[in-house]
Amino acid sequence: MTDRNAGGTFLGVPLYRPRTAFFELASCEGCQLQVLNNEATLAPFLGLLEIVNFREAMTGGTDDYEIAFVEGSVSRKDEEDLLKEIRGNARVLVALGSCACFGGVNRLKDRFDPDWTRKTVYGEAPVESGRARPLEDLVAVDLKIYGCPVKKEEVEKVVTNIALGKAVVSPKYPVCMECKANENICLFDLGEPCLGPVTRAGCDSWCPNSRAGCWGCRGPAEDANVEQLEKIMQEHGFAQETILDRLECFGGFARFAEAFRRRRREGAE
Amino acid sequence: MKKRARRHRREEGHGRTDMIFRTLGKAELPKLFGVMAAGGKIVAPVEAGRDRENRPVYVFRETARFEEAALSYTTTKLPAKRYFLPYREDLATFRIEGDDWQKLVDYNVDRPRIFFGLHPCDINALNRLDKVLLNGVYPMPYYVAKRKNMFIVGIDCLPQPYCFCRSMGADTALHGFDMFLTDLGDDYFVEILSDTAYNFLRCVRTSEPGEDDHARYMKAVSRKNDKFIAHVDTTDLTKILDMEFQSEVWKQWGDRCLACGTCANVCPTCYCYGVEETVSVDLGSARKTKTLYSCNLLDFAEVAGGHNFRPERHVRLKYRYYHKHRGFVEAYEEPLCVGCGRCGESCLAGITVPEVIASVRGEGA
Numbered sequence: 001m002t003d004r005n006a007g008g009t010f011l012g013v014p015l016y017r018p019r020t021a022f023f024e025l026a027s028c029e030g031c032q033l034q035v036l037n038n039e040a041t042l043a044p045f046l047g048l049l050e051i052v053n054f055r056e057a058m059t060g061g062t063d064d065y066e067i068a069f070v071e072g073s074v075s076r077k078d079e080e081d082l083l084k085e086i087r088g089n090a091r092v093l094v095a096l097g098s099c100a101c102f103g104g105v106n107r108l109k110d111r112f113d114p115d116w117t118r119k120t121v122y123g124e125a126p127v128e129s130g131r132a133r134p135l136e137d138l139v140a141v142d143l144k145i146y147g148c149p150v151k152k153e154e155v156e157k158v159v160t161n162i163a164l165g166k167a168v169v170s171p172k173y174p175v176c177m178e179c180k181a182n183e184n185i186c187l188f189d190l191g192e193p194c195l196g197p198v199t200r201a202g203c204d205s206w207c208p209n210s211r212a213g214c215w216g217c218r219g220p221a222e223d224a225n226v227e228q229l230e231k232i233m234q235e236h237g238f239a240q241e242t243i244l245d246r247l248e249c250f251g252g253f254a255r256f257a258e259a260f261r262r263r264r265r266e267g268a269e
Numbered sequence: 270m271k272k273r274a275r276r277h278r279r280e281e282g283h284g285r286t287d288m289i290f291r292t293l294g295k296a297e298l299p300k301l302f303g304v305m306a307a308g309g310k311i312v313a314p315v316e317a318g319r320d321r322e323n324r325p326v327y328v329f330r331e332t333a334r335f336e337e338a339a340l341s342y343t344t345t346k347l348p349a350k351r352y353f354l355p356y357r358e359d360l361a362t363f364r365i366e367g368d369d370w371q372k373l374v375d376y377n378v379d380r381p382r383i384f385f386g387l388h389p390c391d392i393n394a395l396n397r398l399d400k401v402l403l404n405g406v407y408p409m410p411y412y413v414a415k416r417k418n419m420f421i422v423g424i425d426c427l428p429q430p431y432c433f434c435r436s437m438g439a440d441t442a443l444h445g446f447d448m449f450l451t452d453l454g455d456d457y458f459v460e461i462l463s464d465t466a467y468n469f470l471r472c473v474r475t476s477e478p479g480e481d482d483h484a485r486y487m488k489a490v491s492r493k494n495d496k497f498i499a500h501v502d503t504t505d506l507t508k509i510l511d512m513e514f515q516s517e518v519w520k521q522w523g524d525r526c527l528a529c530g531t532c533a534n535v536c537p538t539c540y541c542y543g544v545e546e547t548v549s550v551d552l553g554s555a556r557k558t559k560t561l562y563s564c565n566l567l568d569f570a571e572v573a574g575g576h577n578f579r580p581e582r583h584v585r586l587k588y589r590y591y592h593k594h595r596g597f598v599e600a601y602e603e604p605l606c607v608g609c610g611r612c613g614e615s616c617l618a619g620i621t622v623p624e625v626i627a628s629v630r631g632e633g634a
Contacts, residue, residue, distance in 0.1 A: 010552050012368035044551035156550040164548060173530055173566040180534035181356035181561070183328065183347055188617055191321030197529045197617060223567040223582065225527045225618075232617045 007163065008047060015163050021053035021065040022096075023086055025079040026106050026132060027072030030149040031097035032056045035069070038152045045156055048163040067092045067162075069145075073099040073106045073132040073251075080138055087139040095134070095141045096155075098148040098217045102251035105148065106132035111248060134251065143168060148217035148250055151203055171201040174221040175214050179205035187213045193238045195246050195253070198224035219252025226256040240264060289461040291475040292482050293450070298457065302335040304472045305383050309420070312352060313338035313385040314345055329384075340386050343429050344609060348391060348537035352382060353415045354398070356534070356561050360411065360544065363555040370555075376414035383420045390432075390609040392423050392446050393439035394537035400601050402540065411559075420465060423449035425489065428496040431610030433623055436501035439607035440493075453485040499610065499623045502630060503594075509630060510595045514587075518628040523583020525618040530563030532589070532612035532620070538605050539563070564589045590625060 007017030022032055036042065036057055053061035068090035074080050087093055098104040109117045110131055118129050135141050145158060161168045171177070175196035179186075182205050187194035194213035196205065200221045207214050220226065226247075233243050240260075247257040293301070305311060315337050317328040327342040329349040350356075355377070364371045395416065402412040423446040434440040442449060448466035451458040458478060461467050478486075533539040543562040548555045562569060565585045570578035579585045597605035606622065613621030627633045 008552060009367075010548070011365065011370060041550045048550070157547065160548055160550050160552075163552075166548075172568050173563075174527070176527075176529035176531050177534065177563070177566070180347070180531055183351070185318055185320070185326050185346065186615065186617075189320040189326065189346075190318075197527045197531075221528075221567075223528055225525075225582070228525055228527055228618055 007050075010164060015048070017048065017050045018067050018092075018162070019052050019065045020049040020067045020069070021061070021063075021086075021090070022051070022056070022069045023053070023071070023082070024055070025070065025072030025083065025100070025135075026075040027097070027099045027104070029056055029071065031071045031099075031147075032069075034149045034152050035096075035155055038156070041156060045159065048159050063089050065090060067094065069094045069096045070100050070135060071096040073103045073134060074138055075106060075130050075132045076128045083135060083139055092142045093135070093139065094143045094145060094158075095136070096145050097150045098146065098219070098250045098252065099132070100135050100141075101144045101146055102219055102254070103132040103134045104251055105249060107251040107254070108248065132251070144170070146170065146200060146218035146252075147203055151206070154202055172222040173201055174224060175199045175201045175203065175205050175208065175218075177201050178203070179208045181205075182209055184208050184211075187211070188232075188236060191236075193233055193236075193242055193246060195229070197232075198226050198229050199252075213246075215246055215249045216253050217250045219250070220256070226253065227259075230256075230260060289467065290478050291459045291461065291470060292453070292478045293457045293459050293470070293473065293475045295455055295457065297473040297475070299335040301469065301473045302338065302385065304469055305385065305420075305422075306333045306335075309381050309383050311338075311383045311385050312349060313340075314342040315339055316342075338385055340424055342386070343426075344388070344432075344611060344614070346611070346615065347535055348394065348609070348611065349384060349387065350537055350561075352384075353395070353412060353419065354540055354561060358411060358559045359556050360559050361557045363557075365553055365555060376411050378414045378418050381418040381420060382415075383422070385422045386424045387421055387446070388426045388609075389423065389442040390434045390439050390607040391537055392421060392442040393434075393437075393607045394609070395419075395421075396442075396445040397538055397597075397601070397603065397605055397607065398540060399445070420463075421446040421448075422466075425449075425451040425493065427493060428498070429610065430498045431614050431621070432497065432608060433499040433501050433610060434608035435494075435497050436499075436503055436623075437604055437606050437608035439609075451486060451489055453482065453489060456482070456485075458482060458486045458489075499608075499621075501608070501623050501626050502632075503604070506626070507595045507598050510591060513629045516629060518625075519583045519587045521583075522620055522625055522628070523581065523586050525620060526565065526582045526586050527618055528565050528567060528582050528585065529617075530566050531615050531617075532565065533563030534561065535611040535615045537607060537609060537611070538593075541569075564592070586620075590622075590629075594626065 007015040009015060024032060052065050068086045070086060074083055095101045099106055145155060158168050178201050179196055187208055192213040195216035196208055196214040198220055199214050199216045200218040203218060230243055244257055244260060247253040310331055312329050313332050314327045315330045315332055316325045316339050318326050320326050327339060327345040328347060329345055332338060358377060362373045402409040403416055423442055447463040449460040541562050541564060542559050544557060544559050546557050593605040
């Protein structure tokens with residue numbers, strides 16, 4: 001009888017091919033779509049994982065899996081139940097993308113009165129739509145893959161390292177490192193706001209490469225000096241609302257945005 | 270007028286070289302550029318765009334067109350570092366087939382490069398890097414291969430408000446270039462330091478400098494000297510840095526620091542790096558990649574087991590200054606800083622070398 005998890009080999013060493021599932025909560029499913037991108041390497045990518053549940057890519061599915069990639073934030077009771085069920089089934093739970101890691105762009109609705117947003121979007125339809133929460137508000141998360149959307153190259157690297165038993169790490173430093181390596185003109189020199197100096201790298205400065213300032217989709221770098229950047233942005237003449245729009249867009253900087261609002265309130269009093 | 274070219278004898282490396290002076294009419298320069306472009310790839314300062322105040326933003330870039338070379342440029346945002354210390358470079362690649370593997374090493378040099386218009390600070394930056402990466406106990410072959418394939422045309426400059434090269438002993442380049450141009454108005458005063466440069470110049474019209482050219486040269490030099498605004502007092506600096514290791518000012522600069530690594534990336538002499546090994550998703554190849562790193566980044570001094578020797582921002586910022594202005598000076602008798610001012614200009618938090626060192630000395634700030 002063959003081992004159901006037998007994968008390929010690397011330098012003669014047999015590899016373990018984990019049974020893997022993909023799920024989505026409140027999200028655009030763009031991160032899962034990213035997982036299916038890069039056709040040139042899709043076949044070897046799928047060779048490293050045995051995908052047993054992936055609604056966007058296959059019919060059927062089973063609850064017998066070891067790794068679960070979960071995209072999206074939690075904003076309803078049924079999503080909360082599903083997430084807890086996934087956590088119960090999976091040995092490793094991976095938060096896939098900004099929504100799963102921080103609540104994501106969904107969290108923008110939390111800036112407004114919840115009744116008003118629900119009525120504006122759904123009218124009188126009886127739709128449940130609560131606060132958008134990151135996965136780790138409800139369950140333990142083993143690994144986070146950042147970005148809106150995630151970068152396929154990074155997912156490939158994570159999966160390859162899992163297959164080889166190598167450590168999976170994200171850069172701790174901010175986007176500026178990659179932006180300088182890509183020899184971009186600093187967005188501040190061009191008069192554009194940018195969260196690059198405080199946002200976790202790993203995207204290869206995707207947006208600044210196109211002369212668009214960073215919106216912080218990957219959340220704060222470790223040891224990010226956000227308060228200093230807020231000062232710098234104000235010195236550069238950016239309005240407080242502009243700064244808050246950036247800090248609150250993807251949810252990763254929520255605690256810094258709250259502190260910013262608090263300081264602004266206290267300053268106004 | 271019959272007069273022999275003035276020759277100055279001086280030591281350079283292990284041998285002796287003669288410096289030959291010529292004057293070159295400005296109209297001849299495009300021709301010289303053309304002769305060089307026919308023989309190799311030219312990297313020159315070019316205008317990459319305009320900033321929000323409509324000031325030109327200069328970068329070093331390959332160009333075959335003389336008109337594109339902005340020879341009266343101020344300072345490029347980034348040094349020419351990527352041509353001799355690339356931000357990312359594969360040190361080795363590996364081909365994996367079955368149980369077997371093959372290692373391939375490439376120093377990533379495909380041809381010599383001509384650098385047309387490096388300022389003295391950037392030439393001195395190379396000379397200081399040479400001390401570690403070329404003449405050190407363990408030369409870095411990836412650097413040596415590129416450095417040995419550089420042909421450098423230096424050009425004089427006018428100090429900008431942020432330039433403090435003079436304080437770092439880097440306002441004049443004594444060696445490390447092939448030819449150096451000083452603007453005399455209608456002509457360039459040319460110093461020739463290599464036979465390759467001499468041979469290039471034989472393709473254009475040059476003349477013997479006369480007394481009036483010497484006078485014009487000295488006038489150009491004193492005009493430059495009058496322009497310095499920024500200064501760093503380096504008197505006893507290594508000792509003062511030792512004394513002020515616990516100074517409160519480090520903490521103040523650390524509070525401002527974004528720990529983004531930009532100062533190191535724009536620095537022409539920062540050479541610290543990290544190495545990462547990755548395996549391709551099809552498991553058929555692997556690579557060992559060197560990436561320039563910065564001592565201001567959180568995990569620069571993190572070691573196996575997760576212990577971090579410098580978890581605080583101000584401590585990391587301090588060590589950058591200690592490497593450049595203390596440790597390197599003790600080892601090589603000059604700082605690992607050429608005073609180009611790029612770090613201060615690029616630092617969003619406005620941290621500049623002259624201000625940091627003045628504050629450590631108990632002055633200003």
